[in-house]
Amino acid sequence: MEPVTIVICNYNYERYLAQAIDSALAQDYPATRVVVVDDGSTDGSRALIEGYGSRISTFFKENGGQVSAYNHAVDIIATNYAILLDSDDILYSSAVSDVMRVFMSGDYAKVQFRLDVIDSAGGQMGVHVPHSEPPPDCGALLKRGWLYPSPPASGNAYRVDALKQIFPVPESGVNRYGADFYAIYGVVLLGAVATIPKSLGGYRVHHTSAPSVSFANAESMVKGSSALGMRWATLQEIARSRLKVDLPVSFHDFSHEKAHFCSRVYHAPLTTRWRWMTRESRSYLHSIIANPFWSLKKKVGTLVLSSMCLLPYSPLSDFAVRYIANPLGRRRAATR
Structure with a gap:
C-alpha cells in the first residue's frame, strides 16, 4: 500500500x-x-x-x-x-x-x-x-x-x-x-x-x-487580489527558471476580478456603479464571458446578477453583489 x-x-x-x-x-x-x-x-x-x-x-x-x-x-x-x-x-x-x-x-x-x-x-x-x-x-x-x-x-x-x-x-x-x-x-x-x-x-x-462580500479567511478581498498579481509574477519566475515554461505576463481569474467589482460597486452610489460598469469593467466581463471553466448558464446568470448593480435601488444592488461574491449569501437567499 x-x-x-x-x-x-x-x-x-x-x-x-x-x-x-x-x-x-x-x-x-x-x-x-x-x-x-x-x-x-x-x-x-x-x-x-x-x-x-x-x-x-x-x-x-x-x-x-x-x-x-x-x-x-x-x-x-x-x-x-x-x-x-x-x-x-x-x-x-x-x-x-x-x-x-x-x-x-x-x-x-x-x-x-x-x-x-x-x-x-x-x-x-x-x-x-x-x-x-x-x-x-x-x-x-x-x-x-x-x-x-x-x-x-x-x-x-x-x-x-x-x-x-x-x-x-x-x-x-x-x-x-x-x-x-x-x-x-x-x-x-x-x-x-x-x-x-x-x-x-x-x-x-x-x-x-x-x-x-468577504468569504476567504486569510486576507481581505482587495488585499488578497493585489497580492495575487505579485504571486503570479513569482510563479512566472519559478516556471521559467525551473521548468523552462513561459507563462503570460497577465492572468485571468474571476475571483480576482470579482474583488475589484465588489470594492467598487458594493455600498456605492448609483453614479459610481454606473461609471465602473461602463468604463472599468472590461476585465471583469472578460473573466465571465471567456471563462473556459463555466457553462453558458452560469455565464448568463452571473452577467444578469452583475447588471443588477446598475439598478437605482441600492439594497437590491448590494444583495446581488453579495450573492456573486459570497457562497454563504446564496445559502441565505435559498433559505428565505
Whole structure:
C-alpha cells in the first residue's frame, strides 16, 4: 500500500488544531502518516501537539509565515503523495482512501476534492467549494493565463515529486502568505488534475454572522487580489527558471476580478456603479464571458446578477453583489 502524508501547518490555531489532527489520525487508509509543522506559535499549540506523542511526527520552527512553513513541509515529506491540511480545517475519514483510488487510476500531479464550508464551531453552513470543476489538462489553460477553479489548500492532494519542483518558494515580502497558490497552480505545469465531485473535508470560515462580500479567511478581498498579481509574477519566475515554461505576463481569474467589482460597486452610489460598469469593467466581463471553466448558464446568470448593480435601488444592488461574491449569501437567499 502506497503511504501518504498529511502535513498540518499550524500557527496559533490551538482552538482548532486538535480537530485537524484528529481528523488526519482518523483516516481509514492504514498507510497514512501525520506530520505537524508548527510555525513558531505563541499560544498553547506546542503543548497540544506534544500531547499526541508518537502518533504524529512534529517539527517546531521559528515563525516565518505560511510560505516558510510550506517550504519546510515539502522538504521533509518522505512519501510519494501528500495532503497539506490547514490547521483550522478537517478531513473526513475516507479522504485519503478516495484520493489514492484516483491517483492509482492514472498519472495525475494533483487530485482535488470539494470541501464543505463550516463555521467557527464546526457546524455545516450548507455550501461547498469550489463550484466549478476544471478539465484534467489545466496546465494548457494556465499557460494561457487562466487560473482554474480549485478548492482552498486543504482540498488538494499532490504528487510530491511535483511539489518538490515548485518549492522552495521565496519567503520575503508578499510571500509570507499564500503558499497554497504555488502548490495549486504550480503543479499543474507538471501533470494532469483529477477532480473528485464530492466533499471529503471541511473548510472553516471564521466570520459568517453578518452579510458580507468577504468569504476567504486569510486576507481581505482587495488585499488578497493585489497580492495575487505579485504571486503570479513569482510563479512566472519559478516556471521559467525551473521548468523552462513561459507563462503570460497577465492572468485571468474571476475571483480576482470579482474583488475589484465588489470594492467598487458594493455600498456605492448609483453614479459610481454606473461609471465602473461602463468604463472599468472590461476585465471583469472578460473573466465571465471567456471563462473556459463555466457553462453558458452560469455565464448568463452571473452577467444578469452583475447588471443588477446598475439598478437605482441600492439594497437590491448590494444583495446581488453579495450573492456573486459570497457562497454563504446564496445559502441565505435559498433559505428565505
